[in-house]
Amino acid sequence: MTESKHKHVSELLKKISRGDQKAADALFPMLHDEFLALARKFMSRERVDHTIEPTALVNEAYLRLVDQREADWRSKSHFMAIGAKAMRRVLVDHARSKGRAKRGGGMERIELREDLALSPGRYEDVLAVDEAIEKLSALDERQAKLVELRFFGGLGMNEVAEALGVSLRTVESDWTMVRAWLRNELGEDRAPRT
Amino acid sequence: MTTARYARVKELFQAVVKMDPSEWDTYLERECGKDSALRGQVQELLRHHRDETVLDLPGVEPRPRTRFTFPRGKGDSGSEYRLGVRRHRLVSMAILVLTLSLFGLGVRQLLVITERYEQSLHNALQEIVGLNAELLERWAISKERKLSWVKAHELRAEVDALVAAHREGGDSVSGKKSEQGAKLRQVVAALAPDGAGTQYLLVSMDGQVLAASKQREFLVGGRYSPRGAELIEETREGPAILPPFRLDDLIRVWPADVPVPEVVGYADRLYPVEQSMTELDREAAVASAMMIICEPISDRFWEGAAARVDAIDADVYAFNDRGVMISRSRYEDTAEVAALLGGLKGSALNLTLRDPGQLLTKGSVPGLEEQGRWPLTEIVRRARASAESEGPFSGVELDGYRSYRGLDSIGAWEWIDSLDIGVVVEAERKLALTHVRSTERIAALLLLMLLLLALAALYSSLAAERLFSKAEAGMELGQYRLLREIGEGGLGRVFLARHSRLRRLAAVKLIKHELLNEETVLRFEREVQLTCELSHPNTLVVYDYGRSESGTFYYAMEYLPGVTLAELIKAEAPLPVGRAIYILRQLLSSLAEAHGIGMVHRDVKPLNVMINHMGGEYDLVKVLDFGLAKEAHGDDLDLTSDGMVSGTPLYIAPERFLGEGELDPRSDLYSVGTIAYQLLTGQVPFDAPTRMELLLKVQNLAAPRVSEIEGVQVPSVLDELIQAAMAKLPEDRPSSAAEMASLLEELQRDYPWSQAEAKACWASREASGAGGKEAGDPRTPRPRG
Numbered sequence: 001m002t003e004s005k006h007k008h009v010s011e012l013l014k015k016i017s018r019g020d021q022k023a024a025d026a027l028f029p030m031l032h033d034e035f036l037a038l039a040r041k042f043m044s045r046e047r048v049d050h051t052i053e054p055t056a057l058v059n060e061a062y063l064r065l066v067d068q069r070e071a072d073w074r075s076k077s078h079f080m081a082i083g084a085k086a087m088r089r090v091l092v093d094h095a096r097s098k099g100r101a102k103r104g105g106g107m108e109r110i111e112l113r114e115d116l117a118l119s120p121g122r123y124e125d126v127l128a129v130d131e132a133i134e135k136l137s138a139l140d141e142r143q144a145k146l147v148e149l150r151f152f153g154g155l156g157m158n159e160v161a162e163a164l165g166v167s168l169r170t171v172e173s174d175w176t177m178v179r180a181w182l183r184n185e186l187g188e189d190r191a192p193r194t
Numbered sequence: 195m196t197t198a199r200y201a202r203v204k205e206l207f208q209a210v211v212k213m214d215p216s217e218w219d220t221y222l223e224r225e226c227g228k229d230s231a232l233r234g235q236v237q238e239l240l241r242h243h244r245d246e247t248v249l250d251l252p253g254v255e256p257r258p259r260t261r262f263t264f265p266r267g268k269g270d271s272g273s274e275y276r277l278g279v280r281r282h283r284l285v286s287m288a289i290l291v292l293t294l295s296l297f298g299l300g301v302r303q304l305l306v307i308t309e310r311y312e313q314s315l316h317n318a319l320q321e322i323v324g325l326n327a328e329l330l331e332r333w334a335i336s337k338e339r340k341l342s343w344v345k346a347h348e349l350r351a352e353v354d355a356l357v358a359a360h361r362e363g364g365d366s367v368s369g370k371k372s373e374q375g376a377k378l379r380q381v382v383a384a385l386a387p388d389g390a391g392t393q394y395l396l397v398s399m400d401g402q403v404l405a406a407s408k409q410r411e412f413l414v415g416g417r418y419s420p421r422g423a424e425l426i427e428e429t430r431e432g433p434a435i436l437p438p439f440r441l442d443d444l445i446r447v448w449p450a451d452v453p454v455p456e457v458v459g460y461a462d463r464l465y466p467v468e469q470s471m472t473e474l475d476r477e478a479a480v481a482s483a484m485m486i487i488c489e490p491i492s493d494r495f496w497e498g499a500a501a502r503v504d505a506i507d508a509d510v511y512a513f514n515d516r517g518v519m520i521s522r523s524r525y526e527d528t529a530e531v532a533a534l535l536g537g538l539k540g541s542a543l544n545l546t547l548r549d550p551g552q553l554l555t556k557g558s559v560p561g562l563e564e565q566g567r568w569p570l571t572e573i574v575r576r577a578r579a580s581a582e583s584e585g586p587f588s589g590v591e592l593d594g595y596r597s598y599r600g601l602d603s604i605g606a607w608e609w610i611d612s613l614d615i616g617v618v619v620e621a622e623r624k625l626a627l628t629h630v631r632s633t634e635r636i637a638a639l640l641l642l643m644l645l646l647l648a649l650a651a652l653y654s655s656l657a658a659e660r661l662f663s664k665a666e667a668g669m670e671l672g673q674y675r676l677l678r679e680i681g682e683g684g685l686g687r688v689f690l691a692r693h694s695r696l697r698r699l700a701a702v703k704l705i706k707h708e709l710l711n712e713e714t715v716l717r718f719e720r721e722v723q724l725t726c727e728l729s730h731p732n733t734l735v736v737y738d739y740g741r742s743e744s745g746t747f748y749y750a751m752e753y754l755p756g757v758t759l760a761e762l763i764k765a766e767a768p769l770p771v772g773r774a775i776y777i778l779r780q781l782l783s784s785l786a787e788a789h790g791i792g793m794v795h796r797d798v799k800p801l802n803v804m805i806n807h808m809g810g811e812y813d814l815v816k817v818l819d820f821g822l823a824k825e826a827h828g829d830d831l832d833l834t835s836d837g838m839v840s841g842t843p844l845y846i847a848p849e850r851f852l853g854e855g856e857l858d859p860r861s862d863l864y865s866v867g868t869i870a871y872q873l874l875t876g877q878v879p880f881d882a883p884t885r886m887e888l889l890l891k892v893q894n895l896a897a898p899r900v901s902e903i904e905g906v907q908v909p910s911v912l913d914e915l916i917q918a919a920m921a922k923l924p925e926d927r928p929s930s931a932a933e934m935a936s937l938l939e940e941l942q943r944d945y946p947w948s949q950a951e952a953k954a955c956w957a958s959r960e961a962s963g964a965g966g967k968e969a970g971d972p973r974t975p976r977p978r979g
Contacts, residue, residue: 139200176243177207183242 009065013075016082024082031086034061058083058153077155077162081145084153088130091152095126132185136178143178146171199232206236211243230792231857241717286655293648300641304634311630316590319508319606323588323619326510327608334435334613341433341460343385344485350467352378353396356404357466357482375405375414382407386487393457393488395444399426399481403445410488412449419446425461426484433462437615438491438520440543456543457488491520491542508605508621509597511541515614517570517578519545519598530599533559547574547598554600571598577607577616587611594623671748672740674702691750693737699753700737704746715747722749725820727791732784734804734818754816756806759869763800765959767876771908772947773813773955774873775938777805780815781866782935788820789859789931795820796857798865799845800872812952843889844868844878848922851893860924863931867919874912875903879920893922911941 009030015023038057062079129151137144145164149155157175161168195203206225210218218240226233343349356374378396386392396405401418418426422444428434436459442448463481512521523541525531531541533556538544548568552558559565569575572595580586588608597603597620604627605620624631674691680701681688691702705718722739739749759777762769769777781803788795795802797819804816843851847864871879879897882888897920900906901913915937921927928934 139195139197140204143204173208176211177204177239179244180207180239180242183244184238 006065009079010075013066013079016078017075024078027079027082028086031061031065031083032089034065035083035087035090058087077159080153080155080159081149081163084149084151084155088133088148088152091126092130095130128186132182135185136181142166143174143181146174147178147182150175195235202232203235203239206232207239207243210236210240233792234857241713286652290648290652293644297641297645300637300644304637304641307637308630308634311627311633312592315604315626316592316606319590319604319619319621320588322508322510323606323608323617326619327588327610327617330512330613330615330617331610337435337458337460338433340387341462341487343387344433344460344462344464344487346381346385347467349378349381349385349485350464350482352381353464353483353485354466356396357398360398360402360404372414375411378405379408395486395488397422397426397484397486399463399483401426404483412452413445417446419444422446425459425486429461429463429484433460435459435613436461436486437514437613438543439514441488444486455488456491456540458491459489460487461485507625508619510617510619513547513574513577513616513618515578515581517547517574518543519547520615525599528599529556530554530559534565534598536562536565545598547571549596550598550600551596552600571596573597573603573605573607573618573620574616577609577618581609581611581614581616597622671702671704671742671746672738672750674700674738674750676702690753693750700750701753702748702750704742704748715741718747718749724793728784728788728793728820730784730787732780732815732817733787733820734816752816754804754806755808756804756814756816758801759803759805759873760800762805763872763876766955767873768906769873770945770947770951771874771912772942772945773952774870775912775942775945776813776947776952777815777873778866778870779935779938779942781817781869782931782938784815784817785859785862785866786931786935789862793820794857794859795862795865796850797845798862798869800869803869807956812949812956813947843885843892844880846892847924848893849924851889858924859930860927863919863927863934864921864924866931866934867916867927870912870916871897871900871920874900874908874916875906877903896922909941909944911937 009027012023012027016027035057038061058080061083062076066075066079129147133144133147136147142164146160149160149163155163157168157171161171164171206222209225210221213221222233222236226236352374356378359374379390382392382394383390390408393407393410395403395407395410395413397418398404401423403413403416403418406413421439425434425436425439425444428436438456438458440454440456442454448454461484463484465480466482509524510521511519511523514520519541521542523531523545526535526541531545534554535541535544546565547570548565549571550559550565550568570578573591576589576591580589587610588606590604590606592604594602594604597605602623603620604623605618607616607618609616671691673694673696675694676689676691678690679687680690686704686706688701688703691700692698693700705714719739722736725736734754735752737750737752739747741747757765768774781798785795785798795817798817802818804818806814806816808814845865845868847858847861849858850861868879871877880888880891880895882891899913900908900916901910915928915934919927919934928937
């Protein structure tokens, strides 16, 4: 990690905090490449028991890419928000490329936790969540973003509130509903019924 | 769903979720008003609402358990009681298979151990008999060496003189002979290590005893027996050690008053002095006489080395070519061997090795004459047979044979061809195999116990399983006592039950343990509560529901004495138009009430409609499973879910396959149309070999009109109505069940159906025996789930 890259990221974050959308657009490909490299490194080992914890990766990237002396918690939220999006893209692409992620079989069982773990053979989870987010974004953009941040970025409630620019109460309230919605969406129409 | 709609759902959800669950329904009713779909969507979310952050989705929630938890007291959770019966059975089978493999392995190992032990026994016996045979051969060699003085020149000179005198012949020279005999005695005394005590016989080659030691002098002048001639033959190749023999065997006439000594002997041909000097070929040489040295057997013959075979005492003995024991038996002094000897002293040369055919006891030994008819023991026969066929000269008998004492024995033998002597080592089989037998017995016992335990475990697990399924009959659930099982469906089993105080019969359905967890129980409760809001006489009445002590969820419902429409169609369709209308009207009325309060049945099909004779009324329709069906199948149609796999897509409205659509009461009308079609024609509107094809047809093809079916006469209004009800788009169908019902009511005027006609139908049903297995036994709802 070069000094200049450090500086670059920090500057971008400062701009993002001021609401500069272009800065966010510039940060996204950087993070995407970063995660893609990491994911490839993990996946090349292709050990079945190996899992990537995307949220941990995003956090790690933040620590490495951002000069901590200049960072404040606001800029972290923004970083993480973009990181979550980049991570989602990487994971979904990877899952799709595996081809085996054929969905709609109806019998697959999905077990999701907030710290969505990715391991070879669990691509379906990633794709299912991705699809759910896609669907939700057509109904409620903010809730969709919330899911992305929680699942792919591992953001805490406070961080989510900051990244989305809404109150903590709103986030919590949204989260309550989104959980039920996801359970319904992912569980009901896929889990085998008796 | 639109964004606005979602926003509304969100608003309601977020408001409701803060309230107490008891207030939810009231609030939603007020807020949603007539929009039952909106209410449904919010309820949907509420059902999935939980406070945990972790999304453990229902699909993975009821993990199969192998743990077998016995039901606990009241109020415990149903999920605790969940017993993965299938898994349990699998475990039992696995245990059995494992045990059987272990058993097989044990048996195999045991066989290996036995085999190894027998192998080592075999080796030990062979070794001992070989050792003894070698000792015997060494004894013979040393004996021969010791007697080499017989070839001394002086001796042969004397012998030559004696032979010459014998050739001159006649008794006239006897005096001269005895004089020469005395001279020979002096020479022998001088040469032999035993001196004057040496026992000997000098025999002419034509078989007459020419001279003898002092004690045997009475034999002089006697002649050889045939056996004696054989002995002479033996010495053709050189000096021979003679296996122990009785001296009287050798001599044709033995004086009656002289005891017969048993001896071991040494015989050698003696050649004229001149001949041996020239070292002539033995073949060409003519022997002058034969010298036999006799020694008493008792102290001079080899005695078998005391042998122990694997800590078991074994008998070692030698025998001659006649099967006569020539050594001393270690059992010589036992009562039964003494009896065998019949008064003779010592076993050597007195005991023929015969198979008594049974275990000998002192009392059971017959006389010598009868003993003579017994065959030789098997081991001796084998040894002799081998000797005759020139080998092999040793063998081991592990399979068991009877020894001369009648004992089941094992042993080894060796034949020493140069001496014409066999050696045997033998031990009692029982004793020899004691170790391995006891090992075997213990191991077999352990293995048997293992097997029994496994079987017992399997049995008890099966019994426990049966107990759990049986236990339910006779069980009391709330006010209901279960009488007997009357059916089984996907949701669970249905029992005939009686209310303990009202004495009323009821059908009680027990929801499968596997389906139960806190969430599903709540949902079942809500659905049963909803169903209870229905009060139409053509709707099955749910009486009660609850949880058993073991956590089983059950609900009690009306017990219906009738048959399902499916059975009716199979047996009697096409029905008279009047009767079909009569049935359809009732079915629609029941649905109309439900639709009125926002409930869609979703699973109207012949199996869910029963036609009954009850309360004095015939052809009374009852619609089953409002709402409950949904619980089993989930809210959306999913072609891969169990309910669909076992069922048929025939009755499901096309739009419901498309998923997204909101629940529409007109979907039920489609199902009614299909049922009507079948009632009137006896045929299905669509038929296909596979579910998928059937589904495609339901989606895309129009069914042939009822009126087009050959032999079917229907009023055109009814034909139109069915056609409309089965329209692919809900909008093209009659607007409501009530509307359809009132149309049919009008039609009924022209096609009446009286109770008398209905009664006649029921009577003919029962007469034809189609009524059921037990005459007059009312049938019950075919359970489904």
